[in-house]
Amino acid sequence: MTAKMFRANFEYFVQDDQASFPDAFEIDGGVQVPSDEFVVSRNKQGDPISRYGDDVWDFRNYRLAGDSGSARINFEFAHKDYRNEAKWLTFLLIYFAESSVNYGVSIATIMNYMKSVRRLIGYASSKSRSIEAVLSEKKYLDEFIRTLETKTLLTGFSSLVGHLARIPSDISGYKISSLYSSFLAREKSKALPEDLQHPVIPPRLLSLLIFDLEVFLNEILASIDSLVCFTEKIMHDPLFARCDSKQRQLGVRRREMAPFFYEASSVYGLEELLLKYGVSNIPGLSKFLTRIQHACRIYIHIYTGMRHSECLSLKHNALVIEKIMDRDVYKVFGDTSKFVGQKKRVAWVTSKDAVKAFEIAQKISILICSQCDILQDDAPLFISAVYLGFTGVKIDLNAPLVTQKHANKDQEVFNYFSSDLYVIEDSDFDHLVAIDPFRTWQKEKAFQLGSVWRFTTHQFRRTLAFYVSQSANVSIPALKSQLKHISREMTLYYCNASACISEFDHDEHISHLMREIKPESDAHAYLAVVADRTEPLFGAYGRFVDRNVTERESEGLLLNDRKELVSRFRKGELAYKETPLGACMTTSQCDKKLLRLVSACISCDRAIIKPSKLEQVITRQRIFVDELKSKDDSSIALRTELSELEDLESYQRRIALLRNKGGLACKTTGKH
Template sequence: MSVNNTVWQSKITVPVGITPPDDFIGRLGDYPTPSFVISRDRSGNPVSVFEDDCWDFRAYDIKYRPTALYFGYWISGDIDFRNREILDSLKRLIFCLIWFHPRKAHSTKSITKISSALKLIGEFAYKQNVSVEQLLSSYELLGKMAEGDRGQPVSGDTLFALKNLIQSLFKVGPQALGFEICTVNKLTDFLSSLYEYRKSLRQTPPIPSRIYSKIIRNSCSFLDIIEPKMDDLIWLIEKHEDNSYTGLTHNAQKTKARKEGKMFVQHDRFLKHAIEAGKPYVDARLYKTLDDLIEEKELDELFEKIEFSRSPHGLATGIMKIQYLCKTIIQIFTGMRHEEARFLPFDCLDVQVRNRNRFYLIEGLTTKFGEKNAKWVTNDAGARAVRLAQKLANFVYRFINVVPKKMLETPLFITPGYTGVGTNFIPLPEDGVLVPQVMSANEYKRASYLHVEITENDVSELESIDPFRSWREESEFSIGSIWPLKSHQFRRSLALYASCSGMVSLPSLRRQLKHITNDMSLYYSQGSSFAKNMLSEVKDHFIKEYQIAQPIAQSLAYLSDVLLSDERLFGAAGALVTARADGHILAEERKVIERRFKNGEIAYQETVLGGCIAVNSCDRKALRSLTACIGCDKAILKGSKLRRVIGAQERFLEKLNKDSVEYRTEVSELKILKSMYSKVESRETENG
């Protein structure tokens, strides 16, 4: 090695045990030979070399997804001399990015996102008859490129990819690149286009509570229907796939007999003829059809409810629908992203017992900022969905003789195509890395149980959550339309509703989220060691969204329950609010309130008697007394809640032994409650 040469290692994240790209030996700014190995497969064999026009990084993707950079997919015809010059320049740029970047390690996902930017650069440089180096060093040309071509604006995603590429290359530096690249901050037209794109993006709306509750109810109802019949359904599919006549459709039985050169016999006289003629035959009466087995196992309702036909294709569709249902329920009750749920490993459920309470955690990988191991809190429904998906996956693994493990190579949502169900057979991969089922994030369009019509109350609720957005002017939120469900809405909705119980006024949704609200409060709140440890490793975990949503949800609950309440408020804090409130909240006041919640200057939590505005932890909770709040200067009391608590306390006393200490204690509590309520009544009478 020359004295001036340096060993440059690739800045690309590589899963444990996988052979990384080759080290480059040379000086900063040198380029490799055409045969330099850019990537290898999981066995260590070369896959891509520098001269290739496509660099395949699949082996370095932790989920083993198809991951490649295509340098020439912007070229429509044959590659000429000008095309080749541009292609080679693009390859040199990416080589510099991966081998010469001073700090950053790139994930395969971030590298392949560059493809759209490379396409834009290649096309524009070719049309303008300039080199890639001239284009990237000219503010005028870059600004013109960002404006788009002939009224066709550049997509926002491509602009972001281009911005990230230029920023990364700027850090690589001119000595490595061989030219001075522009800085993004000086690209006025480019930044203007980015700003307009950002402005056009709408924040993901939370699902209105009524729609959210109905989606949860419908999804869990399907789970209730499928669970008790899952073993029978798998038995049915296995019978259909065991290469015998049993479990096939009637037509499939006939086709199989014909292919085997046998008579398909259904009556005695045909049987007699076959025997006398010495012909091989199949007696159809000895083999039950798919319809027969469906009725025998009482699967009729399941087939009808899940909406799949009694055919091989119907079985394949049914498996996919059940997998999608399980993924949806997991997302609803974890806040996972679509890809995080889709790529869960088979053995992902962790059950913990603390103080006789059972807690469920799901283990997997995050999808952003360098995929890392993570855990999500879930509830019983989420755990049931995992176990149901495991039953389906076990059927596939048995078929292909694989023992599933706690590894990504054995996915929870493995594609049933490996079994050939529905004739869509997928051969086993040579490297043994199995792939999950392809599930579109927009699959909800075909899932009728997720279709809920928007009502006036739903739009009003959206307006209360975000009054600064013109909801009624957006056609997708018009009354009578189906709610435009997107997979990522589950994430924001769970963060908002589970982070503050006061946000949820709908009784059904309160019941549905009760356990997960409590468990997330235990695991995800700011002081939790679990949350601190997880966020120190995984910056984009759902915990971050949950914690960000807490003050927002608290401020919304405070506005709804307190400042905009039609009911007169009592207690020290309640009386103060009533004295100041006039029933109207201006937009600026609302922003100030939300800012104070975010800064921790004020807090709000719903209580059994009304609410509490204490910022610090409450020292009265330890008393476990219904009346502990009454004398507190942070308490907000409501007459309606006092009435409900008094009624519940009276019913509770009827069940106690009148001679017990507990009875005397609870009677004392009731007297205090009634005394407070009489004061409330008298004040309400005084005020008309």
């Protein structure tokens, strides 16, 4: 048999300057387990980090930028009698598993497979069976599958069996009974309830969070230069800002001591800021910087919709301002490997609102990287503050760079905000139910009335897509204002930017999520109008809804026909767009906009007009007309706007006449 050479799957993802490759594996027939000295990982210089015989394999050098999971495999999870088996299974996945997308298999994917390997080893050990017996005998394999209780474990094991079945048994030593077991795992997975979606954050809570973050970041931005200079002084002067006992340890007499922390902070005008946030010593300063980083990252999540790993992969120079059609467009450039099989350059549009978060994070990044001799352009935007050396944690500067993942709640900016304000209220709970009435929110502890809302980065992504894709769902004026710019930019460039599509072109980019979620978002906005019994609807389509959708039917739409309604929006049979007077249901291009008159909606057969909104428009129009009169009472602009006002007032009088005649059902009582 001709010898064959195999290389580690993850090599496809490794950049030339990131690390040296592990050993290649050569086989010339039969099952050949590597020697204990076989190198499975190396550092940049080519020195071995882990060998096959080691109980810990360290793959951190081979992680993709931004990967937040572990990259070290500790085989001590396996009993000694099964430890070699665990290593061999893992080795097969690393060197022989074939990717379904014609690329290598990343370290993150291999680490996910380890969940199945651990369960398989644990099961075999508990039954005193060999791995070969479990994999080759159908009754054992089926019995093991019945112990897997989650969709993640089932789908993971299905993939694992599929990989092992495609590796020739004369290489692996395992004869898989059949792919039926992989099929069985997938079918059992389908029978389990769907994984719950991340909730859309209720508008009151999201608006409050944005406000709190804005106040905090504006305060930090005003002091960031002083904060950086203060920290640099501490880094370079071993006495500055140290306590009495620390300076005595260094042999300094009392009268020669450098200023202690509070006095030192006053030199830079920081005493009030640090006192406000409880920063009283150098370890506390490190925590403060970490929480500032968290605030910046959360703000970027809110205004881009990127994932946790995507945000952590950002470099110092990620934010770019481009000129497109004589306007500034703010773009964030980074990499993603999620669902695309390889690292891919990708962009997210954002708004000017996010600039302050980038400015603060950049200055902190430069500060920390100066300690590590990292080139500025290569600097991670969210490099860990542990490199400052303020907390006593030892860190290897030759190891892969550590980004600040904020895995510990004590590192989060939320500690500076009043939790009482984020307690879930009736309106918040009603919002959750309205968006997903089929979900049993009452049984989920995290979302009960009186609980403090726990924000996660995945929530920001879905929430942004939901609100941006349908502005009618944003009923709080403050939130409308907060999302105004990002809504415009995302709609313009994700929905209409065919020239830039390569920057947004992968299935899991937020641009795809926006298009996917829009039918659901539009349906929710429409149902909110149908279910609103506080005032009658006018306009041709509004009268149609009033006459044909009774209160009972509206409840039915909410509960029974919602999926069908979303399907009709998805097919383009229905459309919904908020207008100044109410809403528009046209599925075709609007020809009324050409007139640039709000009153054009009055005669449109697809218009929904709400009396309350009509009154608001009339009030604003009267003010505008008065302003024009005060400047020039004979101008063409005045005559045009006065005519617009008269048309709106005339329609308002027609509505009043209809209501006074009693020809319209009262929506609150259902009586004439």
